[in-house]
Amino acid sequence: MNERSFIARLNIITTMNEKKTRILAATEKLLAEFGFHGLSMQMVAKEANVAAGTIYRYFNDKDDLLNQLHDHILSYIAAQISHGVVDTMPIKQRYRTMWLNLWHMTLNGDAPLIIRGQFQNLPCRSKQERKHLSQKLFSSVATMFNEGKACGLFKNIDNEVLSILSLETSCNLARRQINGGLQINDDELEAVINASWDAIILH
Amino acid sequence: MNERSFIARLNIITTMNEKKTRILAATEKLLAEFGFHGLSMQMVAKEANVAAGTIYRYFNDKDDLLNQLHDHILSYIAAQISHGVVDTMPIKQRYRTMWLNLWHMTLNGDAPLIIRGQFQNLPCRSKQERKHLSQKLFSSVATMFNEGKACGLFKNIDNEVLSILSLETSCNLARRQINGGLQINDDELEAVINASWDAIILH
Amino acid sequence: MNERSFIARLNIITTMNEKKTRILAATEKLLAEFGFHGLSMQMVAKEANVAAGTIYRYFNDKDDLLNQLHDHILSYIAAQISHGVVDTMPIKQRYRTMWLNLWHMTLNGDAPLIIRGQFQNLPCRSKQERKHLSQKLFSSVATMFNEGKACGLFKNIDNEVLSILSLETSCNLARRQINGGLQINDDELEAVINASWDAIILH
Amino acid sequence: MNERSFIARLNIITTMNEKKTRILAATEKLLAEFGFHGLSMQMVAKEANVAAGTIYRYFNDKDDLLNQLHDHILSYIAAQISHGVVDTMPIKQRYRTMWLNLWHMTLNGDAPLIIRGQFQNLPCRSKQERKHLSQKLFSSVATMFNEGKACGLFKNIDNEVLSILSLETSCNLARRQINGGLQINDDELEAVINASWDAIILH
């Protein structure tokens, strides 16, 4: 995903000041390129074409900037994961679509920071707060799991656990493919999707 | 796991200078507590009760310290994962044992850094080098997957993928339990182990 | 020469930021007092009444600071050496004027660093680059030597060698007078100027 | 000059502990190679094949080591400058011999530290003390100048000044040749020697 589309994404989701948007976009780009270690506020300012001090009109401090970025990316993932999914589709098809949405997002590096777990080490807000946000956003996933359990297709296990056992393997595999070695072709990909599906259905 | 036991662990695994051991132990502790962001060499020195300069007798620089720590922890996990596993046990039993070993290590915070993926952002040695080390260490896991595939029990999928689909869900769940909300009792735990097992066996 | 006049000098020669000027002035002063060995960036900052970080807005690093200082001083010497010299004056008179200009600059400590050869040990830019700069600046000296050779007054020797044999004895003597012992009165001074003149004229 | 010959030189000049000699030799070698900036006591210890602490049995501190090295090198130069000179030789021949001795020493880098003025920035002993040492050592030079003045050959100028005007141009030229550009062939060398001679004789 390029910077332009990121800005578009943010502006669709929320009404947001244009400079604030540029700052968030710059931050994500630099974070993906250099990691936390290599991210400085001056770099962000330069990349966003604003003065260093301007950042502090929109964000309390560096942590606040990173936290707000986190939330925006999470919103984006939540929106993207159900792209092409409608509640009238068969559950298996919905599952496959979401799995592949996550897979492609991860491979494309669309949301590298959250998906790669890069936000875990931040001096951050309470985990509770983050969890609530997360649950609110991923309603389409919850809907799918609930329906599946209701009709006796899925195991009767907590939704979050089901997600870890099935959908999130998508991220883990994609990440491993990016990091090294692992190569997965189309046939293998289908096999993996089905294997992860096996983990949550009743046999 | 407290610092004392970490030191014991390192000294069991290798013959190692006592001060070098203290430095590694201090680094792990601080990393778990503050993350990469908040780790300074001064802190490490203070925690290890050595002078700042002393660290540089045993490690070339900060990266070297972190890399050596990575390798030691990886060795530890590799050793612990097959604790109580013998090749004559039924495959399912071996799997369950390993799954629980990983589960408890993660919950205990024995190896928080690798398990939490905290080493992925390091300015590090080649991914190839790391992968080789990793493969060498986890032979008991590979043996299990190979046997399972040979006797028609497991799906014919690459070992690394099988691991992500099944064993590593253990870490992901445990981590989520630590981070917030999620509570899993003993019955649920068995259900989850079986669900992850379903992902890799043929049906 | 005191610090104030140094600042004035720099500002005359070039348009330059006032803080950058203060930093250069402080560096020269401290270098003359403590030598390279004893020069730290903190000292420079303190002497220049700026914060340590400010230095790095104007100079890439310590080497850059020292190199820029070198070039400024060289420009100053080049400007001063021909003070009071016009091309219509007899060659001997031009020579004497330049010799005394160098002598007084050295005695006054106007340009202690270059004159004392203190810049020779710098981890520096290419010698070629320095030589080119040097040649460009000292055109009035070159003109004098060339005219002198053309009219059969001077020995037919490379200009740089002529300079070492004659003009530069001025610096060496002045330096020795500063460092210790050697005292030279006005009569002796004239004798020395003439002696150095003898080295380059044909007899 | 290689290290072996330096050790030989030192041992000839004075009776000296063998380890102390090795330390001085190592210091000179490293100083010539890396300059003051790049010289550490651990390097010296390693190069001299002694422990770091051992240096402090023979020298009070780093400054003392450098000062003692200075004096030894000065002794060496004083000894070498009159190599091949006997008081019965004509003055001009003595002069030429000394001039060339200095020239070759400088070019060979035999005594790079003193000759290049590298010792001037040391936090050092009093200039007086150094001057006395210097005068004591260079008696053959003083003898030549005194004889020359007595027989009406040389100008009646202080010996130290005469030295700067004539002999020391040798070092300055050689240094310039090492540092860059300047190339001097044998014919030119003779011309330069004669030019420097012209500076001090009566015409």
Place this chain on the structure above:
DNA sequence: GATGAATGAGGATTCATTCAT
């Protein structure tokens, strides 16, 4: 609101010196 120069505490690393062995 916006700027960007200035700040100075804090970072990793080096190295002269000491001292228990």
Place this chain on the structure above:
DNA sequence: TATGAATGAATCCTCATTCAT
């Protein structure tokens, strides 16, 4: 006497944050 591991102050440099314009 000799060692060399250990020290910790000092080095250069970065960067989050502020504030006068």
